[in-house]
Every structure is written in structure tokens, then in C-alpha cells.
Amino acid sequence: MDETLKPLETKTLAEKLYLVRFKVDSTSHLAVDDKACQECTARSCLFICPTEVYRWDEAASRVIVSYEGCLECGACRVACDANVLVWNNPAGGFGVCYRYG
Ligand code: SF4
Ligand code: SF4
Numbered sequence: 001m002d003e004t005l006k007p008l009e010t011k012t013l014a015e016k017l018y019l020v021r022f023k024v025d026s027t028s029h030l031a032v033d034d035k036a037c038q039e040c041t042a043r044s045c046l047f048i049c050p051t052e053v054y055r056w057d058e059a060a061s062r063v064i065v066s067y068e069g070c071l072e073c074g075a076c077r078v079a080c081d082a083n084v085l086v087w088n089n090p091a092g093g094f095g096v097c098y099r100y101g
Pocket of ligand 2: 053070
């Protein structure tokens with residue numbers, strides 16, 4: 001079979017994420033509003049993020065943001081019904097580094 005016609009190798013999400021690298025800044029490019037998050041019933045950010053950046057801390061009654069693993073896909077800023085999520089691009093030179101091929 002012609003090599004160019006062979007299907008691409010399929011990878012699991014975990015395998016794909018393993019190929020991604022991050023240059024982590026000391027300052028978060030994401031922020032939530034604690035009061036709005038406490039009142040939020042959907043908490044869509046907890047479910048939409050492919051790398052589980054957002055986690056609900058029951059004891060502290062707040063959303064924990066692990067910005068270090070952000071893929072910069074932007075899904076969370078669209079999903080936040082309350083529109084309170086602060087989403088900035090990471091500072092120059094920081095953030096996700098994708099490897100293609
Ligand atoms: S969806 Fe928005 S308001 Fe709701 S918990 Fe997430 S960041 Fe907070
Ligand atoms: S931009 Fe994407 S990867 Fe980053 S926190 Fe939002 S949903 Fe998660």
C-alpha cells in the first residue's frame with residue numbers, strides 16, 4: 001500500500017497531551033471571580049477544560065485554577081455563563097508549546 005494512503009496513527013488524549021510542553025510564567029493568565037463562582041450553578045469551566053485546569057474546592061468553596069496546564073484553547077471563556085472569567089494570553093515567551101508531527 002502507498003505510504004501516503006495509510007491512515008494516521010491514532011493517539012489517546014493522554015498520549016497527545018504528553019507531547020505538549022509548557023513554559024510556565026509565575027503569574028496566572030487566567031482568573032475567576034470567587035463570589036460569582038460560588039453562585040454559579042453550571043460551573044461549566046470544570047467540565048469544558050480538556051486539561052482540568054479548573055477544580056472546585058469544596059472546603060474553600062472556590063474554584064482552583066491550575067493555569068500551568070492551560071492549552072490556550074479558549075473554551076472556558078466561552079463556556080462561562082456568568083462571563084466573569086478573566087482570560088489573557090500568557091506573557092510573551094510563556095505558555096503552551098505545541099509540537100507538530
Ligand atoms: S463557569 Fe464561570 S462563574 Fe461558573 S464556576 Fe466557572 S468561572 Fe466561575
Ligand atoms: S483555555 Fe482551554 S485549556 Fe486553557 S483553561 Fe480554558 S478550557 Fe482549559
